[in-house]
Amino acid sequence: MNPQPPASACFRHPDRPTGLACTRCGRAACPECLRPASVGQHCVDCVRQGQADVRPVRTVAGAPAAQRSVPYVTYVLIAINVAIFGITAGQSHSITSNYGSTLFYDWVLAPPRVADGEWIRVLGTGFLHYGPLHLLVNMFALFILGRDCEMVLGRLRFIAVYLASLLGGSAAVMWLAQDTATAGASGAIYGLFGAMAVILLRLRQSPTQVLVLIAINLLISVSLPNVSLWGHLGGLAAGTLATAGILFLPQWLKAGSPQAARTIGWGAVAGLVVGALVLIAAAAAQLS
Template identity: 50%
Template structure:
């Protein structure tokens, strides 16, 4: 004896969109889901909730400095520093009305590192002098070096660590000038910071157990140029290189436990140290 069929079952609906009937389901949790809420998986399709839950359990890779090794993107800090240097150079050209004599610009006069002026309280010159350049060749060489080194180092250190290393190297070069240069000497340029990146690159290669031969020819050429070419602040380059290497060592050799806090404390301590050295240099003139 046959029985009349019951009413047809209601179609399944997406758990996230109840107004959307669907015949699909997540292969992980089995819940019905529409095409907008499914993502392709190694086997079948998973809903967005299961995908998000799975992602939370995946450990992200990091570099020796603690920066994310995946999806690091472009070296934004490097490009920003180059843009700032170029902007300052354009301003000095406009003020001086000359490409060859930019040191006549008012901004150059206010920002250049003169140890005697710093000793009188104009401490901003320790930092601002690193964004000034004496001419096209000067800024071109520094910016090309910054671009080449920044693309290698910034992804390894991460953005804020790279910026801190750059600025500490810049201040390290200024501290060397304060300690050893005459009261009325004028120093400008990003060379100290660039040499700091050379020191940083060397430390990174050693930490990653890569051949230092990758960077030694570049270091040798830059040292020779600093010695042979007149008018180059060799001690500023040396101070920047030592400061940059020290900052990078503080970043890549700290233990993983509380790494970010330790890095911040060590970089802060190095910043204080180079400033104190600058103060000691200023004390020579009293």
Template identity: 45%
Template sequence: MDQPSYGANHPQQPEPNGGEFSALQPCAQHPERVTGVRCQRCGRPVCGDCQVQAAVGVHCPVCVKSAQAGQRAVRTPLGGRLANSNPMLVTWSLIGVNVAVYALMWLLQLVNVQAIYWLGLAPVVAFDEPWRIVTSGFVHSMTNPAHLALNMYTLWIFGRMLEGELGRMRFLLVYGISLLGGSAAVILLSPPTTLTVGASGAIFGLFGAVLAVTLWGPKHHRSNLTSILVLIGINVAFGFLVPGISWQGHLGGLVAGTATMGVLLARHKRARPPRQ
């Protein structure tokens, strides 16, 4: 008794169009190659390079791609798409950019170029030099390295908490809008010539995102509400009580981050199919 190779159909099995297969057919993807193996779903001839092992027989690349397109992406309770690789890619990238900018500022300082005065944000120049609205969130005090270290450590903590749950693009969206919100509050509320720098506004936006998740996210997060409120209250008060800290940037980032996360949570709730 003949035993056809794994995944091959019997040579006499009819095609869907009523014809019959010969024992060997040119591969659908590589016509110069002949094969006796066919896709178990559509019947296309598939050579060794095109064969994708399945639970039963083999599938061709076209059927595999079609099946993958029809699969729903696995999402977290907050609506984020699970990352196949580093779940903190955006967090580490943001930390890397901040550290690289700080290193560049030190190099420029060696040739008597004070980059902080070109990149920091002061309301009086915000509209003439609008790039400062963004760049101010990536420069830090040159006289106080702890400013950078504390901000990056806090960003790492919140990146671990949020990026994997939100997904990369939505985490970056919350961070970016929080940065802009902090800059907007600085422009509106700070003295015109006061120079403001640092990632604190964007990081306070991540505080706000955690608050929004605690208030409006899945119920199991609400047990942390008291501790989150205390933590935010201490940090906000710190900005008002300690000289040299921009409470305006902190407040603007906090409001922007809370609002952005609230919108994302509302959209996710509407997008979820109702339970049967």
């Protein structure tokens, strides 16, 4: 009677004899080092290699689809706007007349004060609001638009588009509304309107509803007094161009790889941000 051949040892635990093996690489492995697979069982090394070989699912903007779950950036932006409104209301001891606070006075976009070196105003203005109704309208729009834009663009690109829109609105005010005091997130939100229209075009869906909303809001901007039309238009233009730079410019320039497409997209947004800052600086120099 022939003796049975000795059992092979696990490739990770040489002191453990085993009659099992990985159906992918064929190496002997103990039960602790094996994982169930659709066909047979794979060792932990093959499972790890298989996970590394799977390309992550990405959106049309190149953002990981895993970031589509919760729009954290949108919620954080809303929280910051609400918190700053609370500070201005507390300082002025009034919810409806919160624009009498020192923070509001220091951050409201007054072009002559920017020319005096108070550059915080070109960003701070996007987080101030004239009363609770102004805040509520803008935060509702940010909630609706921000979630969808953030899901498609990804968190970092969404922040970049929002920043470009805010600065675009400030640049337009610095040049075309130099005798006004402008405040509100409207410029950045108009940028998100433009971003959503571009996203729908990229997804080959009709942007008609968004374009109608943009037209209605621009009509309101023209009709109502004390509304910053130029801030809205500047934000709309910047947000539209920034998102087009991310979603369409890589195709137009025939980017040869996903990495090249991401580089082109980021370069387009960076160029818009720098361009807005240059325009703001030129307007400030002219005023001074």
